[in-house]
Amino acid sequence: MISSWNQSNTFVKEKTERSLDNCSECGENILFDENRGSLVCEKCGLVHSEKHIDQGPEWRAFDSDQKKKRTRTGAPMTYMIHDKGLSTMIDWKNRDIFGKEISAKIRGQIYRLRKWQSRIRVSDATERNLTFALSELDRMASNLDLQKNLRECSAKIYRDAVEAHLIRGRSIEGVAAASLYAACRMYKVPRTLNEIAEVARVNKKEIGRSYRFISKELELNLNPTKPLDFLTRFISELELSTECHKMAKKIIKMAELRGLTSGRGPTGVCAAAIYAASILSEERRTQRIIAKISQVTEVTVRNRFQELIENLNLGIQKK
Numbered sequence: 001m002i003s004s005w006n007q008s009n010t011f012v013k014e015k016t017e018r019s020l021d022n023c024s025e026c027g028e029n030i031l032f033d034e035n036r037g038s039l040v041c042e043k044c045g046l047v048h049s050e051k052h053i054d055q056g057p058e059w060r061a062f063d064s065d066q067k068k069k070r071t072r073t074g075a076p077m078t079y080m081i082h083d084k085g086l087s088t089m090i091d092w093k094n095r096d097i098f099g100k101e102i103s104a105k106i107r108g109q110i111y112r113l114r115k116w117q118s119r120i121r122v123s124d125a126t127e128r129n130l131t132f133a134l135s136e137l138d139r140m141a142s143n144l145d146l147q148k149n150l151r152e153c154s155a156k157i158y159r160d161a162v163e164a165h166l167i168r169g170r171s172i173e174g175v176a177a178a179s180l181y182a183a184c185r186m187y188k189v190p191r192t193l194n195e196i197a198e199v200a201r202v203n204k205k206e207i208g209r210s211y212r213f214i215s216k217e218l219e220l221n222l223n224p225t226k227p228l229d230f231l232t233r234f235i236s237e238l239e240l241s242t243e244c245h246k247m248a249k250k251i252i253k254m255a256e257l258r259g260l261t262s263g264r265g266p267t268g269v270c271a272a273a274i275y276a277a278s279i280l281s282e283e284r285r286t287q288r289i290i291a292k293i294s295q296v297t298e299v300t301v302r303n304r305f306q307e308l309i310e311n312l313n314l315g316i317q318k319k
Helices: 002-019 066-068 102-122 124-144 148-163 170-185 193-199 204-217 227-237 243-255 268-282 287-294 296-310
Strands: 031-034 038-041 045-048
Touching: 066 102, 124 148, 124 170, 124 193, 148 227, 170 193, 170 204, 193 204, 227 243, 227 268, 227 287, 243 268, 243 296, 268 287, 268 296, 287 296
Parallel strands: none
Antiparallel strands: 031 038, 038 045
């Protein structure tokens, strides 16, 4: 259900992937000849396929200004706008197609048309709901510095929840935050409920409740987060070396094999592994700093660290 918004590019993507294959004769790279519409080996010249359909416009542009002037279509469809960005707007320049000033009489009529057009763009309760929720999603995603495709996915999840009548009895902000959290889980971009709650206008408990509800009703079937999902981000924020990153990754994998991560919070295990790796790589960071970055308590870091050194042969003496 959630991946349906990305299916329109499947054919183009498959063509691109096929064009990246190596030549069957000499094994060299295959290049796409735009003038002839064919795939040709760059070394032996073997033509692999011909008469490819050009997916681009019929006109050519040699700089960004020309491209902007010659483009006849608007922005692509997006789930981040309540009408998917398909509606049009009356320009505010007050000039006709030839660039001439519009008379004062016509200008007044156009002003009234603009006003009514802005009103009818959001005509019913569902559209008002989407307008508010999608603006909230964009605000939260901007604060968390999340990429565009993840925002689109979260908007699609929220739209599915609205269509399935899952919003009734729940706050719009709560379901919007839960949709963003679900999208983060789907794209394996680790964000904790605490981080989502910091930028949302609802508390962590409500976000968690809404997330469990929509993931069950929409059958999202998301895998649980793992300590390794948070490792790269925490290492980067702590400014630790690549060597420390590799060591922490090895510790986490050893802990998973021993079953030490079962029933434990992934951020706590990750924090403890980083703390152990920082000691072994002589780049020691305090438990307080690591706990602050990973958004767990110092007690959690300490307890998970003790479990690691008791069950794994890390070469760190127990205090």
